[in-house]
Amino acid sequence: MESAGDAAEAASEPTESTGATRRALLKAAGASSMGGVLSALVAEGALAEEVEPGSADGRGGVFDASDGRPPATVFPESVASGDPTPSGVLLWTRIAADAYRTDEPLGVEVATDGTFEDVTYRGVVPAAAVDPADDYTVKADLDGGLESDRFYFYRFFYGGTTSRVGRCRTLPEPDASPDELRVAAVTCQEFSNGYYGAFAHVAQEDVDYIVHLGDAIYEYAAPDSEYEGRDVVLPSGKDVAHGLADFRYLHERYRSDEFYQRALERHTMIATWDDHEIVNNRWWEYDRDPERPASTSHPENGDREFMQRLFAEGIKAYWEFMPVRVNISAELTDYDPETSPAPQGDDLHESFRLYRSFAFGDLADLAMTDERLYRTDPPGEGQYESNAAPYRDPDMSDPPDAPDRTMLGDRQRGWFLDFLADSTATWTVWGNEVLTTALKTTNDGEESTYLNYDQWDGYQAERARIMEGAKDTENFVTLTGDLHSYVVAYLLDDYESPDGQEPAPLQGSPVGVEFMTPAITSANLSEIADPSGAGGFPAGTDETTVNQLAQSQNPHIEFFNSSQWGYSIVEFTREDATYVAYDVDKAEDSPCASRETLVAYRTPAGSDELVEVTGEENVDGRTNQQTGEAADVVDVQALFANRESDAAANTPGSFDFNEDARLDVVDVQKLFVEVDTS
Ligand SMILES: [Fe+2]
Incomplete structure (x- = not known):
């Protein structure tokens, strides 16, 4: 790997296209405007x-x-x-x-x-x-x-x-005009909490890309998983990851899964991360205290240098294992737990840039943000056990609407607001880790309570600035992970009623819409709902009332379900954006794990409206056919001719059209039938 000095030289060269060697340099937006350290970073x-x-x-x-x-x-x-x-x-x-x-x-x-x-x-x-x-x-x-x-x-x-x-x-050229873009949205795949049948289905989906919204690993050990073969035992022997060896083991363990491998073999992934790639509910006080990366979930949280090392090592393992083209400095790529000094806050903030954007011709622009590396601590500064607390508790320090609270940090927020202002595509899409729209557990003006201040409800002033920035952006869609739930909601600039007292009806004009994709396997709210009132819900909340409560207290939420697991397909065309969410049985260790369409919503372009279309045949007909990419009779002939070749045998996930885990002539027949009838 190159040293930082080499990288700086490479970055200062105008264009490298010798044909013999290629190295992707950070494209203009980042490198040229940031100067300083970042200009020395290359992908x-x-x-x-x-x-x-x-x-x-x-x-x-x-x-x-x-x-x-x-x-x-x-x-x-x-x-x-x-x-x-x-x-x-x-x-x-x-x-x-x-x-x-x-x-x-x-x-x-x-x-x-x-x-x-x-x-x-x-x-x-x-x-x-x-x-x-x-x-x-x-x-x-x-x-x-x-x-x-x-x-x-x-x-x-x-x-x-x-x-x-x-x-x-590959992507279309920036000036191309594709008719459609289809992505599979995935998130939250705790290995020990179920099987990855959802990924086997994703592998068979006819999509252009996978968008991963974070929690591709969880930092936890799970030596006694209730799912056979899914134990997680960290090299350190600890309950949560303590360093590079643990993080590498976790990435290897998760990536050992055959269904996950099939999905990544079959589709190009665009990924961001969330908290669990390092530690639960993490933050880093970017401006207030650049020396302090933290998470109250980690037993070593009080040890500042330990946490700096933990973050550096989590970043290094993420960079090693994820197919992301990110800017990273030699300080991190060459980081050695035995010999390297602990990177300090500013050093590390300047050394790793995960946020970036993708243009799908003039059809869609996608920004992937990093909502963990630059965020301030949760509201209340540790006053509360859980993330949930009463809104405007008079005793709360640093309340959720305090103006300097940030999830993106100044620099990334500026970049993101520029992205929103500059996007001229039909759809402007935000790949976003945590729920953007408000999620109240009681909707009662100033007495309202919120479920979780780890999401955008804990960063309300910055959310308002983003919504302000998105107001003039036509067709703004947020794709979200994190909450292990299916959510379809309007994005608003204000979630309070005008007088701040009454339960709020839907306020004003929506700024956009939000589609949350469910967890692949991680514990959802129904799985962890505690009738005693722990976990942020009012006492008495149980599995059957979680979903009702979320919808009844949040008029901007059209659909809420936290009782299943799966993935979603989001399709963007010139006419509309459609979200089709699937429920896959995580208890079935099978590529044919049972799958049902849970819900589907559509937003017509130019409307900011949400229309439920569950069950309409033309919504998910294509995704239900497991056609793969092969689409004409030439492909059928090629599959027939090569069905016994090594190349075909090496990719059963790509050609196993009848999903019997074998590649044979039945797959050829299945493909032929689909081609013939499509
Ligand atoms: Fe998660």
């Missing part, structure tokens, strides 16, 4: 030296696949792709420690077809870039190497073994 992908497709044999056998070991023995977490650009995508894999050899380079091959007859790119990642210091993780950044707006297939070669085949997708 740190491994260099892949491109070689002519026909000259593979001249590369010392890098593209040799003769050894025939099962892919998982060399690539235990398989492959993944992320952060598309109009000319590329970031490809990810990890080499097993016992397959690693110091002088072994890694080959990357990209083709337009899943059988690799039409190879369009071959690159070699130098041996030195496969680094034990990064836990053998590798990112090959193909930005600049591929064509826009299309799917590709890719695989890695290492030591004579080929990885499973992944499929990735």
Whole structure:
């Protein structure tokens, strides 16, 4: 990996497009306007030296696949792709420690077809870039190497073994006018709390990308999971992650899941994080006290240096394992728990920039924000056991509407407000970790109570500034994770009644709409509702009343359910945006875990209205067909011809159209029928 000095030199070069090596530099918005430290940061992908497709044999056998070991023995977490650009995508894999050899380079091959007859790119990642210091993780950044707006297939070669085949997708050109964008929204996947059948379904969805809204790991140990095979035992032996070894173990454990692997093999992911990638309900007092990263959930919370190290190590593991093209400094990429000093607050804030945006032609702009690294502490400064507290409790210090409370920090907020002001796409979309709209447990003017000040209800002044910024943004949609619930709601600029006393009816004109995607597996409110009144709900609240209460006390919430698990598909067209949310049985350890459509809502462009469309055939007909990407008879023929090839066998998740965990002629028939009738 490069040093910071190398990175700074690279960043100051105008454009790097030698064709031989490519390194994605941070695009203009960030690097040029921020100056200082950030200008020295690059998106740190491994260099892949491109070689002519026909000259593979001249590369010392890098593209040799003769050894025939099962892919998982060399690539235990398989492959993944992320952060598309109009000319590329970031490809990810990890080499097993016992397959690693110091002088072994890694080959990357990209083709337009899943059988690799039409190879369009071959690159070699130098041996030195496969680094034990990064836990053998590798990112090959193909930005600049591929064509826009299309799917590709890719695989890695290492030591004579080929990885499973992944499929990735580039972005349309900024001036393109695509007709539609379909994403699978996912979040909150506590490994020990259920099986990932939802991911097996996501793998089969006909979507362009996955949008991950955070909590891709949980920091907790779970030595006695009630779900067989889902125990989590941290290397430290502690109850929660205490450092780099624990974080790496968690990422490896979660990514060992076959259904999760299938989803990431099949779709390019755009991810942000939430709290659990480091520690529950974390914050960092960006401006008030830059030395203090914190979480009252961690037993070492009082030890400032320990927490600084914990955050640095959580960030490093996240950067190693997630296919994200982020700005990160050498201080973090080279961080070694044994020898590195604990990064100080400002150093770390300036060293990792996860927030970024994506343009899907002129159809949609998507901003992914970071709502953890720069946020101030919860309201009440530790006065309250839970996140919930009475609104405007006269004894509350630092109340939720205090003007200097922030979730984004000054710099990111400025960037985000600029994004909102500048977006001219049909849809302006916010990939947002925690619930934006208000969620009261009692709606009673100044006596109102809120469920959870860890979400935007605890940061009301900043929320109001964002809503003000979004007022002139046409068709503003927020995609949200975190609460382990299905929520469909209006975004308002004011959640209080005019006199502040009466239960508030829907106020004024909506600024936009919010779609929350449910947890894949993590405990939802019904699972944790406590009739004793703990957890923020009034005493007596039980599983059956949670959903009713949320809707009855919040007139801006159209739909609320915290009793199921699953994922959602969000489709943007010129006419409308449609959210279809699925309920998948997390107790079934099967790629065919039962799945039902729980609810569907649609927002017509230009309306800011929410229309329930659950059950309308044209809403989810396409997602119910598990067509995969193959779409015409040529694909059927190709599948028939190659159904026994290694490439096909290596990606059963991609071609197993009848979902029987085998690739055979029945899958060909199934695909043929679907093509024929579509
Ligand atoms: Fe979560």
